[in-house]
Amino acid sequence: xxxxxxxxxxxxxxxxxxxxxxxxxxxxxxxxxxxxxxxxxxxxxxxxxxxxxxxxxxxxxxxxxxxxxxxxxxxxx
Numbered sequence: 269x270x271x272x273x274x275x276x277x278x279x280x281x282x283x284x285x286x287x288x289x290x291x292x293x294x295x296x297x298x299x300x301x302x303x304x305x306x307x308x309x310x311x312x313x314x315x316x317x318x319x320x321x322x323x324x325x326x327x328x329x330x331x332x333x334x335x336x337x338x339x340x341x342x343x344x345x
Contacts, residue, residue: 270298271344273308274332278319293319293329297336297344308336 273295280291291314300307312319321329335341 269344270296270309271342272296273336273342276319276321276325276329276332278321278325280314280316280318280320282316289314291319295332295336297342306337308333 276293276295278291278293279288281287282289291312294309294311294313296309296311298307298309299305
């Protein structure tokens with residue numbers, strides 16, 4: 269079972285035109301087995317595999333990552 273934590277919006281620059289394209293990153297918490305316990309998966313939602321975040325977006329991501337394992341904030345499904 270997994271729990272969707274958050275989806276954050278960002279951008280990427282498409283090549284070769286350097287056109288800015290909106291993209292997102294999904295954060296999902298899941299059980300990685302007895303040895304690893306709870307884990308967090310970050311999925312970039314574009315075929316190029318990267319996302320560019322502003323300073324404010326990075327601060328938001330940091331806060332979410334720090335709270336990702338807190339069931340009172342993100343209860344399991």
